[in-house]
Amino acid sequence: MSKAPKHHVLPEEFRAWFEKRGFRGDMDIDKFCVRLEQAHHQAIHGGGNWRSGRTWPNEWNRMIMEALREAEVEAGRMLTRNEVLNIVASRMKRYDIPMKFIQGGRR
Template identity: 65%
Template sequence: MLKESLEALTTLSALKFTLPALRAATPAVLGVNLMVGPNGVMMGTRLVVSAEWVEMMRQLVRAGVLSLPAVSAAVRIQAGQVMMAQGHDDLPRGVRDALGDAPEVRAMRVTGKTGAGMAEPPRHHVMPKEHRAWFEKRGFTGKMSIERFCVTLQQATHQAIHGGGNWKLGRQWPGEWNQMLMDALLKAESRAGQMLTRNTILEIVAKRMRFYDIPMNFVRCRGK
């Protein structure tokens, strides 16, 4: 249910409520018919989202991974589903307004480090953009610009690439993508005694992607 709720986040307008501590003695009123009780968020006698879910959301909000409006929206969508389950084919107007019948589908923003939108996985520059000039000088211009060499990554892969894959090695981890690739390229070039060709660079990049098991499905870095 959690995954579906998050994936169903399609609205930006937020109910203005805060997630109160569930230890509150009296139920807090959230919006039309929604109340927070000891078991979770209730609509009348029906449980909309459980206390555990709320707690999980609170952690994610506190960690900056989700924004409060995103969570509000999820709760409201869930509430809408509960109401539909009760056979409310046509939502009363007041309730629809409260649920925020928002316009176009727009993914909620996840405020995590990657700054990625909820529905859009991050696009990762295979050749680090901080070294754009270096790559340009070696032939990565025009149709071969580094902007044509992005890959979309699932969150887990993205973390693994940059964060050390959970081995908790700290400084010992040389496997951070950008660092490792540039080390290999720069050192190879210095040892070769001459500028690397574009083809050699691509070979090294391809080897690196194979090493990380990242499919070479390149997409443009900007835009769709």
């Protein structure tokens, strides 16, 4: 039986965006991964079990980036690393994503 897949809670395709906000070195986005069961992981990305997928209002990466961009517009400045983490943590809690981070890797 294989391990549950790793999921970057800070979307990899926006690595440069996160780096500009302090996610480098010891705080690289690869440090913010969680293991999710396959069906839960696929549901986050808009696929897999449609019943699980229905619990997600948007695909995870899009939802997170929309929330972060809206927060920056509201603040009128670039978010700090801690502000980004607070927003992401609130979404993780809302969608029952464990806050048990593991080391991920680049694709």
